[in-house]
Amino acid sequence: MASACAQSVFGFGADLDRRPTIFVPALPSESSCSLCGLLSAASFMLPCWHLLCGSCFYQCRQISDRCPLDKRVFRQEEVAPALIKKEAILGFRIRCWNSGNGCDAVDAVSVMLDHFANACMFHTMNCQKCGEKMLHRELPGHVMSGCAATWSPGMYDKGTLASSFLNVKETLQKTSRESASLQMVLALFELRMYEMKEMIDHLSATALLFLLRRHEAFSDAIVWAALKPYACLNACPG
Template identity: 35%
Template sequence: MVPANQQYTLVGFTEDLDWNPLQFVNALPKNRLCSLCGLVRKTTALLPCGHVACSSCYEQCKVADGHVCPIDGQNCLEEDVEWRDFPAENLLNREVKCWNQQHGCTLVMAASEVHKHFHRECEYHITICPRCSATVLCRDMGEHARASCNGHAAPQEMECEEKLGHAAVAEIIEGVRKAVQEQAHEIKEHLERACGENGTLISRLSEVSQSVDSLMEPATRKVKLLQKCVGMSSSIEENHAPMNRLQTLRLFILYVIHLSGHRNNSRQARQEIHQENCQEHTRETTLEKYLQVTQPTRQSC
């Protein structure tokens, strides 16, 4: 298939022309153009099916028992393939158009001359105006700047675009800032709530510790007193032991009621326990006096 407008890409002829598309005045023979990649190489293979493969594409057609045309899938034996060389002189003498044809150059020359013309002689090279971004011929840039360049409006447009860009960035930054502040506020509330709960727990544990200390002191006194009462009659011991158990149970119940009721005034609760301890101490003192009075009688017995 011949490319539109007779434009072809040469490979393997000269470094000046290779891989640079050329606009030929006349179309090249179809058997010089690879049916697969569309490139024009110095050597091509004419397959039995009629398709043409360049040397590179032909190597990619290999299979276990030969070659297969990738276009129609037909097998082809090596002896059925016709190799053809494209003489460089034949190709380089063909007429081509200047690479600047689309910019106004109308010269036609041999393919071997287009490189020199383009780099040394052609006056239709273009550039981009840095003020208005228009495509201008290099030879006309002075006239363009004096007469037709509208670059004076570009700074204003750029300034407007820059302001719009800054506004958009500022809006994004403000949105991110607000989101971060909201997250920080929520985290702060969670931390304050957790600290408050931990503080309450620590306070209650401290109260429990103080209450246990308050209960341990009379209990110790009771143990010492009971040790002194080892010589008492069994009736006294039987009557006094239940009393101690009931008194201990009463103190425990008062303390449980204090915890379950969630009293805010812990000082009042400690006062109640203190009063109860004082009463218990009075009873213990009375018992000690009783023991002292009855000691001679017990010794005589």
């Protein structure tokens, strides 16, 4: 059974470099950098038989002429270059990069590059309304059949709800300083705010939106009840 462990290559082009890939069968560990694990187009074999990719080799040389793994000293003439042509990599068999999403395609790298870009049906996207991750081809049906959310991500988050509570509380506090009769209204709101705060951290996105709407209606009613006497006084002729 092929290993499901992804391996990365470097020096073979932007389509492949540093892109976790599942090779079938897995590439032998001896062909990858002993330090970083990359299979590099240009590597260097040290006399101690440790293999370093070009990047690790040159970084180590700036520090000392010792193998970073076993600390053995080496001379430049003892180092053997190890080159791998891109054509060789393109012939290796790999799993589709969407294998984790359900695609079971396996073929040569050269074939899979085209498959992934033009034919694979297992690309995923996040719903722009609820944030749920799903196959791209399933997204239209998800939204049309009734997405659980009706707002854009980030429009109503927990920080927004907490900020809304504080704004209403500050309004009531300012008003209550002018009238002791509003102290009871403020106390009622603070009690409700404490109860709602306890629930926030355990809410799903849909429940959070529902709670926010209920809170907005409650807050408006409380503020209106608090300010109504002043509105009447201002509206009524003296």
